[in-house]
Amino acid sequence: MAEPSAGQEERDRSGELRASLARVEARIARACEAAGRDRAEVTLIVVTKFWPASDVRLLADLGVRDVAENRDQEAAAKAADCAGLPLRWHFVGQLQTNKARSVLEYAEFVHSVDRPRLVRALSAAAEQRGGPEVAALVQVALEKEGEGGGAGRGGVAPGDVRGLAEQIVRAPGLRFAGLMTVAPLEGAYAGRPAAAFERVAELSRSLRVEAPAATMVSAGMSADLEEAIAAGATHVRVGSAVLGVRPPLR
Numbered sequence: 001m002a003e004p005s006a007g008q009e010e011r012d013r014s015g016e017l018r019a020s021l022a023r024v025e026a027r028i029a030r031a032c033e034a035a036g037r038d039r040a041e042v043t044l045i046v047v048t049k050f051w052p053a054s055d056v057r058l059l060a061d062l063g064v065r066d067v068a069e070n071r072d073q074e075a076a077a078k079a080a081d082c083a084g085l086p087l088r089w090h091f092v093g094q095l096q097t098n099k100a101r102s103v104l105e106y107a108e109f110v111h112s113v114d115r116p117r118l119v120r121a122l123s124a125a126a127e128q129r130g131g132p133e134v135a136a137l138v139q140v141a142l143e144k145e146g147e148g149g150g151a152g153r154g155g156v157a158p159g160d161v162r163g164l165a166e167q168i169v170r171a172p173g174l175r176f177a178g179l180m181t182v183a184p185l186e187g188a189y190a191g192r193p194a195a196a197f198e199r200v201a202e203l204s205r206s207l208r209v210e211a212p213a214a215t216m217v218s219a220g221m222s223a224d225l226e227e228a229i230a231a232g233a234t235h236v237r238v239g240s241a242v243l244g245v246r247p248p249l250r
């Protein structure tokens, strides 16, 4: 039997992505309806980490406008490969200060701001780059609520969110856009994504008293987008439900 041609493989992959996007879209629409929310209130961000630039191009052809990555090196290469496509790039991974400048060459949104040093590095990089302000979100780590919980992973304890948000508000080149979270695997919210997302929505409401433009609530992934939308998420970050499980390492 003849090998399938590259064109055929691309059409097959595009068909696969079209079908999985339709399934995710149906889930989002149903969750919005159940919550009495307008579908337009929720933006789907497709997390393309581990997957090649060719998939990002197919997604753009299928109408995806927002994509996210969590490692600068991989993201920078893919964004360069996809230059010219009508895409907004979101950075959602733990970020070293020495990568801030590189990330701002492609990303308009940084969801994972979690310490003052990173605010200063992003602000300096944004000032140097010029152009529109960078949307910065504070990453909330609910597993760090209470005493000594969950060191290691990114994000700030709920009690430190306001202070960091105030630093972003004052930082030139940045605009404070809202909050991001990942449902915790440890601590009081482990296994309770609905409660976790409600807590972050409540934090968001209290911050918006002083920062009314910080409307983004980035929460919900493949496994828990329904709970996030029910709690008021404005942006869901979906990877595997669209692209499949992690491909073999290349």
Ligand SMILES: *Cc1c(COP(=O)(O)O)cnc(C)c1O
Residues within 6 Å of the ligand: 047, 049, 070, 092, 093, 182, 221, 222, 223, 237, 238, 239, 240, 241
């Ligand atoms: C990978 C990733 C996602 C997407 O996760 P899936 O379970 O594949 O949908 C969302 N947010 C962040 C921060 C991620 O790293």
